[in-house]
Amino acid sequence: MKQKTEQKKSLNQGGKNMTEEKSIDFFEYFIGPQHPGITGNFGVILNAVGDEIIKAQANPGYLHRAFEKLMEQRMYLQNVPLVCRICVPEPDVNEALYSMAIETLTGIEVPERAKYIRTIVLEMARLAAYLFYFGGTAATLGLYTLPNWSFGDRDYILDLFEELTGARIYHIYMQPGGVRRDLPKDFTKKLYSLLQTLKKRIKEYDGIFFDAALFKKRTKGVGVINKDMAIEYSVTGPNLRASGIAYDIRKDTPYLAYPDINFNVITENEGDFYSRVMVRRREFEEDIKILEQLIDKLPSGEVWNRYPMPLNWKVEKGDVYVKVESTKGEYGYYVVSDGSEKPRRIHVRGPSMTHGIMLLEKLLKGQRIADISPIMFSLDICPPDIDR
Amino acid sequence: MSDFITRLKNITGLNIHKEKLYQASLKVDKEKIRKTLLDLKKEGFLQFTTLTCIDWIEEKTFQLVYHLWHREEKLHLKVKIDIDRDAPIVETVSDIYIVAQTYEREVKEMFGVDFKGNKRLIPFILEDWNEIPPMRRDFNTREYVKDMYETEDRTEEIFKPRWKKYD
Amino acid sequence: MSILNKFRGKSLWMLHYCTGCGAIEMPPVMTSRYDMERFGIIPMATPRQADILLITGYLAVKTLKRVIRTYEQMHSPKWVVGFGACTVNGGMYWDSYATIKKLELYLPVDLYIAGCMPRPEAIMDAFIELRKGISSGKYEGWKKYIENYDWYKKNQAKLFDVKKWSVNYE
Amino acid sequence: MNINILYAALAPIVAILLGLLYIGIGRKIIARLQRRYGPPFYQQYIDTIKLLAKKTVSSHGVFFSLGPIMGLAGSMVTLLFIPFGSAAPLLSFHGDIILVMYLVVIAPLGMALGVGEGSNPNGSIGMARGLTLMLAYEVPFVLALFSVVLYTHTTSIAQIVQSQAGEWSLLKFHGFNWLTFALPISAIVADICLQGMLGEKPFDQVIAPHEIASGPMVEYGGKYLGMMVINHALHIYIETALFVDIFLGGGPVWFFIPATFSVFILSLIINGVLPRFRIGQALKFYWGVPLILAVIGIIYTMVVIK
Amino acid sequence: MAWNDILKPLSGWKFLFKKPHTIRYPKEDKIPSERYRGIHTNMIDKCIGCGSCEKICMNQAITMKEMDVEVKEGTTNLRPVVDHGRCCYCGLCVDICPTGSLWLSRDYRHLSEDIDTFIIDPNVKEKEREGWQKAPEFSLIPPERGKMEEIPPEKRVKSFMEVFVGYTEPIAKEEAQRCLGCGLCVDACATHMHIPDYLKAIREGNNEEAVRIMFKNNPLSEICGTVCTHFCENVCPVGIIGEPVAIQWEKEFATRTIEDYKKIIDTTIKEKKERVAVVGAGPAGLSFAFYLRLKGYKIDVFEKYEKPGGMMLLGIPSYRLPRKVIEKEIKFITSTGVKIHTGTQIGKKKTFKELLKKYSAVFVATGNTKPYTMGIPGEEGKDTLQAISFLYDVNTGKKIDLKGKKVLVVGGGNVAMDAIRTSRRLGADVYLSYRRREVDMPADELERKEAKEEGIEFMIQTLPIEVIREKGKIKAVKYVPTDMDFSEKGKRPKPVPRMNDVRTLEVDIIIEAIGQGPDLTYLEQEFGESLKIEKGKPVVDKNLMCSIKGLFFGGDMANKQNDIVSAVADGRRAAEGVHNYLQNK
Structure with a gap:
């Protein structure tokens, strides 16, 4: 559809006006920050011919709060509440990373029970993030029933989080040296019963979405990342496993309580939209098994190995890079300390930095306009990772 | 892991010293960074994890850290180079690792380090930013906030000792 | 006119725009667990069709430009609800160069909700309060915007060039 | 004659009220499917009144404002030809089924005109999709109606209703002479096409919020949107009434309204649990199975014709 | 495409007939969990206004405001006010709050259109619904003190070796980290030393700066570091749940590492012509x-x-305060040019009036030398000694052997502690009789613990009523148990003796340590009425000047606290007083 874009004020999508004079036979199309199909606050500028996209450019930066600058102004303990605000769908990954980084720098030993509790919190957060992912992907494809179910079930996990940590989303529960409170009474019983209901619920999701013919028709062969493209673009996490490379940080460099949990790494091999969703779908069940093992093997003992008085806490000079397997990919923290009370530099390596910009722009080339937001959702791009 | 490091040392002739938690670090001077990364990529460091810039304002240097990950050997390598703070110019590595282009864009915008050869150093996160690159340590964010939004920074008032009246 | 206010109160269409981190608490409110559709509130895709603009948490300056243009595109009567501490006085990012501190200076906010990300119940509280307020004609934020328009524009101009800002891309 | 005028005046109001009622109850049922309570059934009326009570009107030009008016006009005119169950429609002459087929197309075209003026890419993409979708479902739908015309030898909807008539009473069920039993294949094809005409999933690419932010209606707000919602309600009433008149034999009011509602619910059942096609897939879908079925339907009618 | 793939989605419709799991909010409400972190509440009486919640809050959401609340000893009238336009509900302020008065309630509702209402005053009288509360084992302040290794009791009883070992470098630094920097201890300390400042200096490792800060307020810092009654630690917020910061030991550690104070403290003096006399070279006089x-x-x-x-x-035995510490401090003071004339008693040869004429001002600090006696029958006579004279003999090296003897010491203060432990070291087996409860004892808690370890038997709530003597030698003592009468508010309970239950204890020597008073006989002779005396102590004004111009009083003889640190404080205040007096003379 040839469209000359003269001086026309397009008033939608947060109202970017197309002021330049362009007379090429494509039209610019903004999926701007204000768009139901975008995960969070993120913009993509597309040049499309008819329904097909010929060039895409990601436009992040709408959620920039200068975390790394703020972290340099705060003492080490004051960063604990700040750090979990970086990635909203899965805040616990940041808490675990920050605590692990400080523990490696200062050599504080984490008690065994605290390691297990942290792993339980991480796995519960993973379940909640996957439910969020299923709901989001189904919504972009047009099925509004699954989001209602999955967000509803995710809420039960958030209730358990509220029991355990005192807050629904931002738990601020892990601190260097362990966790801030012990498990409330009969928490593991409630968690166990929730896991059983989730097992039943995922079967119902299969019925309406995962095994549905239309879902397969709509997603097979869309947004394919083959093996060497995945390696070339440093893809990590479920998206990498969807392309057939069995690489899971929980298995390769186990941390916290993962060494004594046995689970298998799930891979698909086409690397298209369908396999990315199915990888997460099967990992959802694998997580439930992991959580059950964690509950059985939960040791007793105290949960916090004290660090010095926070107001005068100085960490000696050093730098460390720790990483964790989040639902979006490899999430890493590079903490540099210079012996003062405040960190010299904390670099947050979010997975969406590679998935959301270069990979997305390469994937969107040649796709239909109808598939933009589904592909973006399938990669599970979390814009706050990019802008921090 | 450690035998791989020794093998790596004698192949690439670089002094890599091991740190705790699957990590190793390596200091290289500015000119040899491209050659080092090329060798390391041949050795099997396929994943370019991230690029960090640390502002050591006291020694007037920016320290660029290239993080690489070797999947089979499970080794995280931190290649560090120091560049002068007042004229920060480095060659790009985005042709060796494609993903580095985004990280270089971010470091260019946040620290003002110029990457020669990076085809796409256009603004990345900040829009119409006319101050100095914000992540540099001489940009004081609390003063900027004071005159843009009148938000007081009460740190000295909080930590003012209350017993000075006994002097 | 008050009868129409009753109808306006009973059917508030919310703009589907997650400006900040508080938007993660919107899905439970929109979907089956708390179900705000019982009050006739559904998320609409474009500013033209929406009545309420939810500023869910902090606002980066880049987002503020889009939010202001979106707000001006909405059809009045329109209302703005500020979520959480970041809209009241800067919240956790009080010393960040990239976020605005007091939403009050840039948009006429009708209701603030306390919380560092308010709970779904708190959000439902706000919707019920908004509903009662609109039915009784109490919330007139959009008139305030028109009356002291240049005051708002002066505040906005302090942060960015109100007339000529646009997206820079290749 | 004055009864007819009364009927002409009443028909649009009844149609709008019925349409909005169907949507309201539909929203409640979909909500129950999604494990939540959903809005009160009269919510759609409140929404419409609120939209009409909006204060600002922002228009992009004359044609932009003309779009919804043309859409509404097109729907109002088609109402004249649709019989309200067994009650004869206001105007009825030979060939009005073809006229209705044409009039149903006017509403989307009118809106397309308006949206084009709005210069919003989403609007134009939505409009393009609407037209391609219409192209997709028109072909099997016309063939299905053609087989009906062949079977009943008349092209006037009223007469088609007559041909299926028998005396109606609550006790005796005598739907045997309904056309659905006579021509089952074309009924199925018509129902599949009805799914596309109503814009229910899997064929709601026209207003796909997650892809093109509610398509053509992207620039319309306030009173325009109110008109469009009314137009959508009319649209639902017209199509379901058309289907019931042709295939389920019209019938007295106490049968006609539940029948139209159940046809709407049937389409809702599919809508609730399916994601949507891409526009290309929708086209391929319609010109695949339903088209072949429609052709078989025609051959079947030629064989079984009396 | 398999047929069931097409029809499977319809299975979703079974929920049409199930009850939705929506929480219909206005009617059904979900109560937040016990640990929910909502809006703050603070118990106004329990809060001591130390301000550590304001310090830990990174959003500067908490501001300490003056409130009309009755300022008890060791607290301020500042109370936190929370700005919910900043607070991120992390609960760090609750975890650091030393008293546990601040916590986050389970209430989160706050809706308003005006942003000023978001500054909420959380102070309440009694506890409402609890939410995120302080758990002592999760307090951010480390409860235990740095361990100082002790000498086992058997070893230390044998000799007068030094009991106080003192901190090593790493433990001292780690202990100094526990200080919250709130400054409540500075108000409680008589000399108002800038404790947080010098703890900070010790933390950073430069002890010179720490000693310089100490000597601004207290020239006898090492002595105070060893034997102070440490009112600062009694009031330290860290001590509310755990052990207080070991301020006294930190002071001793810092001063011990400095060999010669001359090198680090500049004592350049601008000479003036006036001359001032000091009577009594005790702590008050020296400072x-x-x-x-x-x-x-x-x-x-x-x-x-x-x-x-x-x-x-002469009072404190050498195992508690080593002699070399005293010499080191006095050597530093004399190094500034102070001349000390020993062996000259004022009032005998030289009179106070001569001094007043010769010097422009006279500061009298002779301390409490007159012991109080019990006044019970059979008390006078051989073997009933006064504690300070007994300690004077021991400290001046007189050989006293009490092996095999039974000694009864009467009294509960630090002097009593010194008496029982010294006599224990001299071989006696010792009993202590104190008329009130053990908790009312003015003696230091550490002293009591060490005394008990050394095998001294505490006879609590006992009052000797009669001494039985045989041929002048003490054979036994009769005593009665006492009950406590809490009638008077604010003061220690009054002991009421139970006369019907009389018991006896065979004893050879009785030492009385029930307090001392000032010996003003010479002063009264010289000045008579013009010197106003009240309850045995001369009346002094702000500058510590008594009714006679130019005559200043200080130390134990003029103040109520009767310990070293208050004497040093009086000395410093009197110096200011004399300076002002001489300036505007």
């Missing part, structure tokens, strides 16, 4: 002399005994 000397006046100190040091040298 007065030091500070006035620094101001430039020439100082002459007159000491009755042979060596300067007063009660520090």
